[in-house]
Amino acid sequence: MSVLHIMVLIPFAFALLVPFLYKMFTPRIHTGWFVLLVPLTIFLYLLRYVPVISQGRTIQIHVPWMPSFGINYSTYIDGLSLIFGLLISGIGALVILYSIYYLSKHREALHNFYVYILLFMGAMLGVVFSDNVMVLYVFWELTSISSFLLIAYWYQRERSRYGAQKSMLITIFGGLAMLAGLIMLSMITDTYSIREMISQIELIHSHAFFLPAMFLILIGAFTKSAQFPFSIWLPDAMEAPTPISAYLHSATMVKAGIYLVARFTPVFGGTAEWFWLVSAAGIITLLYGSINAVKQTDLKALLAFSTISQLGLIMSLFGLGSAALYFGAGDDSSMYAVATLAAIFHLINHSTFKGSLFMVVGIIDHETGTRDIRRLGGLINLMPISFTLTLIGSFSMAGLPPFNGFLSKEMFFTAVLNASNMSVFNMESLGILVPVIAWIASVFTFIYCMILVFKTFFGKYKPDKLDKIAHEPPIGMLISPAVLASLVILIFFFPNVLSDYLLKPAVAAVLPSLAQGSLIDIKISAWHGFNAELFMTIGVVLLGSVLYVTLKKWKGIYRYYPETLTLNHFYNNFLEGGEGVSRSLTNRYMTGYIRDYLIYIFGFLIIMVGGSLLSLNAIAYNPANDAPITLYEWALIIAMVIVALTIVLSRSRLTAIIALGGLGYLVSMLFVVFRAPDLALTQLVVETVTTALFLLCFYHLPKYFKGNGRVPFKPLNLVISVGVGAVVALFALSADGNRLFEPIAGYYENSYELAGARNIVNAILVDFRGIDTMLEIFVLCIAALGVYLLIKFEMKGRE
Amino acid sequence: METIMSILIGVLFAIGTYLVLTKSLLRIILGTSVISHGVNLLILIMGGVKTGGPPLLGLDALSFTDALPQALILTAIVISFATTALFLVLSYRAYKVLGTDDTEQMRGNENE
Numbered sequence: 025m026s027v028l029h030i031m032v033l034i035p036f037a038f039a040l041l042v043p044f045l046y047k048m049f050t051p052r053i054h055t056g057w058f059v060l061l062v063p064l065t066i067f068l069y070l071l072r073y074v075p076v077i078s079q080g081r082t083i084q085i086h087v088p089w090m091p092s093f094g095i096n097y098s099t100y101i102d103g104l105s106l107i108f109g110l111l112i113s114g115i116g117a118l119v120i121l122y123s124i125y126y127l128s129k130h131r132e133a134l135h136n137f138y139v140y141i142l143l144f145m146g147a148m149l150g151v152v153f154s155d156n157v158m159v160l161y162v163f164w165e166l167t168s169i170s171s172f173l174l175i176a177y178w179y180q181r182e183r184s185r186y187g188a189q190k191s192m193l194i195t196i197f198g199g200l201a202m203l204a205g206l207i208m209l210s211m212i213t214d215t216y217s218i219r220e221m222i223s224q225i226e227l228i229h230s231h232a233f234f235l236p237a238m239f240l241i242l243i244g245a246f247t248k249s250a251q252f253p254f255s256i257w258l259p260d261a262m263e264a265p266t267p268i269s270a271y272l273h274s275a276t277m278v279k280a281g282i283y284l285v286a287r288f289t290p291v292f293g294g295t296a297e298w299f300w301l302v303s304a305a306g307i308i309t310l311l312y313g314s315i316n317a318v319k320q321t322d323l324k325a326l327l328a329f330s331t332i333s334q335l336g337l338i339m340s341l342f343g344l345g346s347a348a349l350y351f352g353a354g355d356d357s358s359m360y361a362v363a364t365l366a367a368i369f370h371l372i373n374h375s376t377f378k379g380s381l382f383m384v385v386g387i388i389d390h391e392t393g394t395r396d397i398r399r400l401g402g403l404i405n406l407m408p409i410s411f412t413l414t415l416i417g418s419f420s421m422a423g424l425p426p427f428n429g430f431l432s433k434e435m436f437f438t439a440v441l442n443a444s445n446m447s448v449f450n451m452e453s454l455g456i457l458v459p460v461i462a463w464i465a466s467v468f469t470f471i472y473c474m475i476l477v478f479k480t481f482f483g484k485y486k487p488d489k490l491d492k493i494a495h496e497p498p499i500g501m502l503i504s505p506a507v508l509a510s511l512v513i514l515i516f517f518f519p520n521v522l523s524d525y526l527l528k529p530a531v532a533a534v535l536p537s538l539a540q541g542s543l544i545d546i547k548i549s550a551w552h553g554f555n556a557e558l559f560m561t562i563g564v565v566l567l568g569s570v571l572y573v574t575l576k577k578w579k580g581i582y583r584y585y586p587e588t589l590t591l592n593h594f595y596n597n598f599l600e601g602g603e604g605v606s607r608s609l610t611n612r613y614m615t616g617y618i619r620d621y622l623i624y625i626f627g628f629l630i631i632m633v634g635g636s637l638l639s640l641n642a643i644a645y646n647p648a649n650d651a652p653i654t655l656y657e658w659a660l661i662i663a664m665v666i667v668a669l670t671i672v673l674s675r676s677r678l679t680a681i682i683a684l685g686g687l688g689y690l691v692s693m694l695f696v697v698f699r700a701p702d703l704a705l706t707q708l709v710v711e712t713v714t715t716a717l718f719l720l721c722f723y724h725l726p727k728y729f730k731g732n733g734r735v736p737f738k739p740l741n742l743v744i745s746v747g748v749g750a751v752v753a754l755f756a757l758s759a760d761g762n763r764l765f766e767p768i769a770g771y772y773e774n775s776y777e778l779a780g781a782r783n784i785v786n787a788i789l790v791d792f793r794g795i796d797t798m799l800e801i802f803v804l805c806i807a808a809l810g811v812y813l814l815i816k817f818e819m820k821g822r823e
Numbered sequence: 824m825e826t827i828m829s830i831l832i833g834v835l836f837a838i839g840t841y842l843v844l845t846k847s848l849l850r851i852i853l854g855t856s857v858i859s860h861g862v863n864l865l866i867l868i869m870g871g872v873k874t875g876g877p878p879l880l881g882l883d884a885l886s887f888t889d890a891l892p893q894a895l896i897l898t899a900i901v902i903s904f905a906t907t908a909l910f911l912v913l914s915y916r917a918y919k920v921l922g923t924d925d926t927e928q929m930r931g932n933e934n935e
Contacts, residue, residue: 617926661828665831707900744844748836796898814915
């Protein structure tokens with residue numbers, strides 16, 4: 025157990041404390057202040073790794089967990105996981121600080137909120153720091169679950185529940201697909217460690233499971249990162265409180281899928297399938313998200329679609345960058361490695377500007393009571409600080425200088441232009457599509473960024489449409505977005521500091537073959553002269569401005585898109601249809617009659633036991649070893665059959681009960697024959713008491729067979745019971761015919777030496793298996809309590 | 824002996840199952856008792872019959888019958904006694920509250 029392991033586990037441990045802290049200090053101190061310590065500690069701790077990792081070193085620590093299954097809680101830090109760790113803890117700290125002002129300590133269920141958010145934080149750290157795929161999977165699903173809980177935080181709202189369920193269904197579906205893919209990988213490589221998988225790339229690439237495993241793992245990544253067509257859950261996830269939207273649904277959790285793609289690029293990268301799947305999914309998502317964002321009227325929905333679009337951008341960059349692995353080390357590969365560098369760079373940039381934008385939108389919502397663009401406007405004079413922050417975030421997202429988004433957007437254009445000149449993977453014919461789509465999507469990105477700024481803060485202030493009088497929020501609420509916004513600007517001016525310390529080690533982690541050859545030698549700079557990228561950006565700004573100004577004229581075309589073709593429509597229909605089908609199917613066999621259920625049970629007994637006897641050729645009949653049988657035993661057995669038949673055939677309850685008693689006594693006589701004195705004695709006693717009990721109870725129970733007094737007969741019951749009898753008899757015969765193992769009873773025959781008892785059966789009960797017997801007594805006590813309570817207490821509390 | 828015992832166990836199971844599938848609560852309880860007799864005998868012959876003397880040290884027997892099934896059955900007898908008792912009292916109570924011992928009429932509420 026290292027400190028790093030403890031860092032991953034701290035959020036979980038602290039989550040246990042939160043309810044107590046909440047109880048003790050509310051409403052004096054906001055619970056968030058305590059929780060804030062957790063991400064701060066982790067962030068400061070992780071900062072210590074930055075110098076180590078920037079020298080190109082990686083750290084791996086093993087802690088055996090279930091070594092016999094190959095499952096170890098191994099942590100692994102390289103550039104990639106360090107960036108994610110810093111984002112999770114850093115933005116986590118800012119979000120918690122923001123939430124202290126956002127969530128009222130008087131009205132909200134803060135303990136729930138902070139337990140969930142800590143759960144998420146720990147799970148997310150677990151995902152990025154585990155080397156073992158099984159551990160990674162468990163943490164992965166835990167992030168889905170905590171996301172579900174957080175989206176449904178205001179569970180009284182119907183939309184929240186709908187959004188939570190949707191995100192849960194889609195991400196868990198993807199998680200299970202990913203699990204299957206991970207299991208395939210571990211079957212190929214015979215290890216659960218990602219490091220060891222990467223060392224066996226040739227084996228994986230030549231295996232028949234290569235494509236299925238890749239496909240399944242990508243489904244996991246695409247569902248989590250809201251890639252088209254799995255993107256539909258993200259807009260509905262915006263029902264969560266805004267700090268959560270900023271944290272989970274833009275900065276961290278949705279990037280888990282991107283992390284997975286980056287992490288498995290060394291395994292799958294360099295192949296045409298991976299290149300195309302990842303790039304195409306990313307590019308399509310980029311276009312889909314940006315086009316849809318323009319038509320939104322809710323600010324958070326706009327940001328949700330813009331997040332989808334930006335995630336697509338990062339995803340496509342990782343896809344394009346994976347081509348570098350095809351070329352191995354050399355100039356060609358470092359040309360494509362620009363894409364990977366841009367991906368990681370944009371990942372950080374996106375977290376900064378989108379995080380601050382979400383927080384500002386939360387502020388607007390908080391201070392005006394609405395997020396509807398149609399009701400907002402003219403806030404610039406009332407909320408100047410919020411305006412500045414929005415301006416920084418939006419312009420960065422639009423790719424304008426002097427903000428960090430400009431740098432990564434330029435690199436994105438470089439990457440798509442490089443890719444279009446590629447001569448492998450069929451890029452000769454289709455390559456030109458990539459920069460074209462990227463450019464169109466960027467135009468739409470520019471438009472929605474302008475909507476965000478100008479529709480909210482310019483135009484006419486409409487106080488009559490707002491629930492509250494707009495004003496600046498408390499200063500504490502502005503700290504977090506201000507920190508992020510200042511990062512947006514700082515990164516623009518000092519990109520290479522970030523690049524040297526964090527980005528390059530991360531690129532080395534994603535493209536390991538590159539790191540072994542020449543170190544990645546890319547300088548990020550704002551000015552490259554008048555090149556194609558710059559002209560693309562200028563084009564985006566020009567066309568984007570024209571389209572923004574004329575927005576009203578062409579916005580109507582969105583209405584032509586038929587509602588029935590949307591993914592949401594398909595999802596809702598699928599869910600409703602599925603519910604209907606499963607309900608009618610369930611109603612068909614869940615009749616509510618005990619007899620029907622018993623028939624299923626006995627039917628399955630016949631099919632399973634009889635079927636496996638048949639299919640395993642287990643039926644054996646070997647009368648040679650049979651013990652001899654005496655006349656007395658014959659008499660006993662025949663008497664038992666007669667008595668048992670009497671129970672079922674008699675019309676009087678009394679006869680049946682007496683016959684059951686008789687059967688019990690006959691069984692105890694058989695025990696005598698079989699040299700089991702203890703059993704015979706016990707059976708005699710128990711049978712006597714049972715019969716007495718039956719006689720006591722039957723007095724209170726109604727008569728059998730009302731009406732004609734005849735014993736009713738049901739053919740199906742007879743068939744099933746004869747079937748059960750036949751299968752059990754066959755089973756008994758076969759068990760006797762197949763004696764495969766030596767009995768273990770010889771051990772217990774030393775009972776005098778081992779337990780000091782001459783009665784072996786008793787020694788087994790009270791000594792060798794003493795705890796069993798104790799639990800048996802426990803069962804008796806429970807039954808006795810049940811009997812006592814059922815007789816003694818009338819149902820008083822019912823009315 | 825084993826063959827005959829296997830058939831006897833089959834007969835006990837068949838009769839017990841038939842009883843359990845009927846509607847009357849009392850007959851269902853009778854059925855479970857019959858089945859538990861069948862189960863006990865089944866476990867017993869698994870260990871082989873008449874392979875030696877009773878499992879008591881100190882008697883002049885050279886070999887013993889298998890003691891393990893006997894220990895298991897001893898437990899089973901007591902547990903089945905407990906469940907039978909609980910079941911009986913439950914049916915008594917159910918009859919008093921619901922006014923019927925017919926399982927077909929004992930169906931639950933709308934939300935089952």
